Amino acid sequence: MLFQPAIIALLLASALCVLALAASAPFAVEVIRRWNIKSGSERQLQLERRTYLFSTLLGFVLALQLAAVLLFVFNAEKMSAMFVGAMCAVGTLNVNAFGFPALNAKIAVFFLAAMWLAINHVDSRARDYPLVRIKYALLLILAPLLAASAWVELQYFLGLKADVITSCCGSLFSEGSPTLAAEASAMKPLPAMWLFYASLGAVIALAAAHGIGGARRAWLAYALAAASAAAFAGTIAGILSFVSLYVYEHPNHHCPFCILKPEYGYQGYLLYLPLFVATAAGLAVGAVQPFARRESLRDIVPAFSRHLATVAANGFALTAAIASVMIWQSRLILLTQ
Amino acid sequence: MKLWLARRRYLIDFTLLALARRKTRNLGLLLVYTVLVFMLASVTLYSHALRQEAARVLANSPEVIVQRMVAGRHDLIPPGYIEKIGRIRGVQTREARLWGYYYDAVTRANYTFMVPAQGAPAAGEIVVGPALERSRGLAKSNGISFRSYSGKLHTFVVADVLPQASELVSADLVLMSEESFRAFFDYPAGHYTDIALSVANPLEVRNVALKLAAALPDARPILRDEVLRTYASIFDWREGIVLALLSAAILAFGILAWDKASGLSAEEKREIGILKAIGWETGDVIKMKFWEGLLVSLTAFLLGFVAAYVHVFHFAAALFEPVLKGWAVLYPRFQLTPQIDGLQVATLFFFTVVPYAAAVLVPIWKAAITDPDSVMRW
Known part of the structure; x- marks a missing residue:
């Protein structure tokens, strides 16, 4: 099944990302070993110049990863016609054991790359590049993760056989099957709604408090990052257990991917894009916080952190608002007094 | 901002x-x-x-087509075969079809000869597809002769030309009556080419195919979804x-x-x-x-x-x-x-x-x- 245009495109993107990080690994090692900001030597000058190249490269990788996550789901959606029993992306991802891990790995790499870019951003703002060693050590950790994600994706695509009967969202997200996704969708709508709005409300409140307080309190920053991760999980659980039901106007259809379909006016993108951006911003607040006490970052980190908190608060608020509008517009009655 | x-x-x-x-x-x-x-x-x-x-x-083709296989090759449906299928729950209609290919030496092309289920032309008349109309220069009420595989010459009158809109499916099509078809191809009486089943519920198609395979081991069910x-x-x-x-x-x-x-x-x-x-x-x-x-x-x-x-x-x-x-x-x-x-x-x-x-x-x-x-x- 490799000769599918979208699969070729995805593999091309993965290969480019792995190549970019592989190319930057030797440089990262060199920086960790030889970086000396006080030196005026030729080598130091060269290293300083190269940091621009590698931060641009990482920005490119991040953008590509985000686009690839979207294309991956989009393509899974389209390919569902090829597999017996698959009606949407869930079926296609279930064709072999690598489907969902590939998607999860892609999402994880996206968030990690976003956190790296946040650290990179504050570092390049400071006069003396205080985080350069940490930054490149982290890059060395990120590279194998990206390679692993690309490998899982390749295994998934290599294992796509069109004659496999797959189970689709009807059975996967139906109550009773013992997966995590099934557990989330098996939640009753009412507790799921509490979880959804409480986690979003908490993260918005924390982000607002962090932003208004001038981003000076460390514990608030870490709490915001943790709340962002929790809100991400809470929102996904909410989409599985009740938002999707309202969109499909069907009491048993729990699929998180079908809302991306044209039949439902691509509403899913409205929901997922702010969620991903807000989660990335919230996690980034936590990623830059450990460095707030460095001498040269004393003003830079709080300012940037405030900015990120604003993005996170707005993004999560937008997600909650869009989900609420979807529920309000729906003709399905899920809860009765 | x-x-x-x-x-x-x-x-x-x-x-x-x-x-x-x-x-x-x-x-x-x-x-x-x-x-x-x-x-x-x-x-x-x-x-x-x-x-x-x-x-x-x-989209308009039947959900299931049943062909009979003999020694791994497609064979005619013998008399009484369609009754053997019996009643399968979910199947709305069963229809035995007659169709075949004809090689025309003049245009060096293959035509599909077919007997439509409804509205078949009268004996001796045919309805042709648009590509055939172009390649043989035919028009309504023209006569045309085809030499059959047995060597006899058969003459038909063109009763109508199929509309352009359906050209992708009907370009090489020739529709005729059952008598003309059987006479032209020397088709044995009571035999058919294949059987088309229409199934209303798409989720039932696979079960129908399984039941067919169990009832008629020499049949090959072809599903529309698979073709698609x-x-x-x-x-x-x-x-x-x-x-x-x-x-x-x-x-x-x-x-x-x-x-x-x-x-x-x-x-x-x-x-x-x-x-x-x-x-x-x-x-x-x-x-x-x-x-x-x-x-x-x-x-x-x-x-x-x-x-x-x-x-x-x-x-x-x-x-x-x-x-x-x-x-x-x-x-x-x-x-x-x-x-x-x-x-x-x-x-x-x-x-x-x-x-x-x-x-x-x-x-x-x-x-x-x-x-x-x-x-x-x-």
Whole structure:
């Protein structure tokens, strides 16, 4: 099944990302070993110049990863016609054991790359590049993760056989099957709604408090990052257990991917894009916080952190608002007094 | 926010003016880029339209077709066979069909002779498809003779010509009555070519096929979904092969973009040097170059895509037709329904803009780290 245009495109993107990080690994090692900001030597000058190249490269990788996550789901959606029993992306991802891990790995790499870019951003703002060693050590950790994600994706695509009967969202997200996704969708709508709005409300409140307080309190920053991760999980659980039901106007259809379909006016993108951006911003607040006490970052980190908190608060608020509008517009009655 | 937007706007303004100053160079790149997008977009648009066309054609075909197999080959349905199927829950109608192929030595093409379920022409009359009308110069109430496989000459009167709209399915079709069909092919009485079953509930189709296979071990049920899936894979595979072949072009384009981006003229170098001398940082120069790339990419993408759209839907994709469509003597002439698919556009974007961005990254950085004094010294 490799000769599918979208699969070729995805593999091309993965290969480019792995190549970019592989190319930057030797440089990262060199920086960790030889970086000396006080030196005026030729080598130091060269290293300083190269940091621009590698931060641009990482920005490119991040953008590509985000686009690839979207294309991956989009393509899974389209390919569902090829597999017996698959009606949407869930079926296609279930064709072999690598489907969902590939998607999860892609999402994880996206968030990690976003956190790296946040650290990179504050570092390049400071006069003396205080985080350069940490930054490149982290890059060395990120590279194998990206390679692993690309490998899982390749295994998934290599294992796509069109004659496999797959189970689709009807059975996967139906109550009773013992997966995590099934557990989330098996939640009753009412507790799921509490979880959804409480986690979003908490993260918005924390982000607002962090932003208004001038981003000076460390514990608030870490709490915001943790709340962002929790809100991400809470929102996904909410989409599985009740938002999707309202969109499909069907009491048993729990699929998180079908809302991306044209039949439902691509509403899913409205929901997922702010969620991903807000989660990335919230996690980034936590990623830059450990460095707030460095001498040269004393003003830079709080300012940037405030900015990120604003993005996170707005993004999560937008997600909650869009989900609420979807529920309000729906003709399905899920809860009765 | 306002400040941020304003900064971007000034940067884009500056970039546009800088691009306009080096017109020929940038136009050359834009042209090559547009041609690349045009080629790839033609392939994807055309194969997507073909896939859609196949799906539309098959939408009206029966859900299950039963063929009888003898020694692994397709054989006629003997008398009494259809009764053996019996009542299967979910099957709305069972219909034994009569059809066959006829090779016409005059046009050197194969026709499909068929007895329609309803509204069959009277004995001695036929209804022909549009391609046949063209190739044999037929019109209504003309007479035409075919030499049958037994050597006898049969003459028919054309009662009607099928409408153009259905040409993709009916190009080579000849409809006739059951008596004419049996007489022409010496078809044994009571025998049929295959059986068509219509099933109302799509979820039941697979169960019906299983029951059929159990009741009639020598039958081969063919499901519409399977046919559709096969068509989709064939067109996807063809598209993938063409794209893989064109990947050489993508690579060549990447090399060209790299070369163009790294071969900075002395004037450009001086410009960057002056910008840095008046306070631009390396990051700003990279941003400017990023906007330059984005503007060129989007322009080329838009131009190439529109050109491909015109090429595929107004000129019938003259360049790629033979590879993607397949070939036949009596190939139907058909107008493709214009259709743009989001996934196709996204994939295309990955195939063109991503390689370009990757190719110009390093040259952009090289340009951006230029030292002001080294370029302004002479």
